[in-house]
Amino acid sequence: MKLISRDFKFTEGPAVDRDGNIYFTDQPNNKIWKYSTNGHLSLFKDSSGRANGLYFNHLNQLLSCSDEKNEIWSISMDGNITVLLSDVDGRKLNGPNDLWVDKKGGIYFTDPYYQRDYWDRKKPEIAGQKVYYLPFGKGTKPIVVADDLTKPNGIVGSADGRYLYVADIERNKTYRYRIDAEGKLSGQTAVIEQGSDGLTLDNEGNIYLTGKGVSIYSPKGVLIGHIEINEPWTSNVCFGGKERTDLFITASTAIYCIPMHTKGVN
Numbered sequence: 001m002k003l004i005s006r007d008f009k010f011t012e013g014p015a016v017d018r019d020g021n022i023y024f025t026d027q028p029n030n031k032i033w034k035y036s037t038n039g040h041l042s043l044f045k046d047s048s049g050r051a052n053g054l055y056f057n058h059l060n061q062l063l064s065c066s067d068e069k070n071e072i073w074s075i076s077m078d079g080n081i082t083v084l085l086s087d088v089d090g091r092k093l094n095g096p097n098d099l100w101v102d103k104k105g106g107i108y109f110t111d112p113y114y115q116r117d118y119w120d121r122k123k124p125e126i127a128g129q130k131v132y133y134l135p136f137g138k139g140t141k142p143i144v145v146a147d148d149l150t151k152p153n154g155i156v157g158s159a160d161g162r163y164l165y166v167a168d169i170e171r172n173k174t175y176r177y178r179i180d181a182e183g184k185l186s187g188q189t190a191v192i193e194q195g196s197d198g199l200t201l202d203n204e205g206n207i208y209l210t211g212k213g214v215s216i217y218s219p220k221g222v223l224i225g226h227i228e229i230n231e232p233w234t235s236n237v238c239f240g241g242k243e244r245t246d247l248f249i250t251a252s253t254a255i256y257c258i259p260m261h262t263k264g265v266n
Helices: none
Strands: 002-005 011-016 022-026 031-035 041-046 051-056 062-066 071-075 081-085 099-101 107-111 130-134 143-146 152-157 163-168 173-179 185-192 199-201 207-211 213-217 223-227 234-240 246-251 254-259
Touching: 011 062, 011 246, 011 254, 022 051, 022 234, 022 246, 051 099, 062 099, 099 152, 107 152, 130 152, 143 185, 152 199, 163 199, 185 207, 199 234, 207 234, 213 234
Parallel strands: 011 051, 011 234
Antiparallel strands: 002 254, 011 022, 022 031, 031 041, 051 062, 062 071, 071 081, 099 107, 107 130, 130 143, 152 163, 163 173, 173 185, 199 207, 207 213, 213 223, 234 246, 246 254
């Protein structure tokens, strides 16, 4: 395992672009950083809207859960911002946390409520902590696709687009849903008796959960490996690099990288 840097306050949300570069957030410091495939670390964006989870869509646009104002952003490579979503029927979202984008460009995102010290409000405007789907395209509206969770957090979809995995960090479980027509979900199944802050999949269908290090489960939910991380909390994981064979791990004040025998699919 390689320590890339420990110059942050709290790292989160690693995401890979089409070239294998990794982008990640330093949420308390309100910044997004880039780690290139040639090993160069640079500041990508200051004033990131307190970005948390990140993901690149099919157009290689960086999407962010920017919960300073409870919004979903699209950020161009020159740093320009487009606000994709700021409310639901006039009510602010709880605080978009993590997201995954399907092949159509539709966005699945989790919306748990974590009280932030930079908010004026002291309670949610929307009842319940849910998973939403925002179809691709200007002027589309989000729909609730899962309201059967307590505090959804990490989220990722399968490479074939058939399944969505959502970690319920409060129930300490990770669920799988079938993805149906128009982005809707069905068939909630508890696949792992462990929750997670962030998660990812590899090309063999194994599921990587975070919290205390990185726990690796088979597609059937059997624990097959664990990566020890000497940090108080491991927040998220993402495969990157030119061949997608490096696992990038955000953990407390640091970001790490470890080569794997498997490859990422996202």
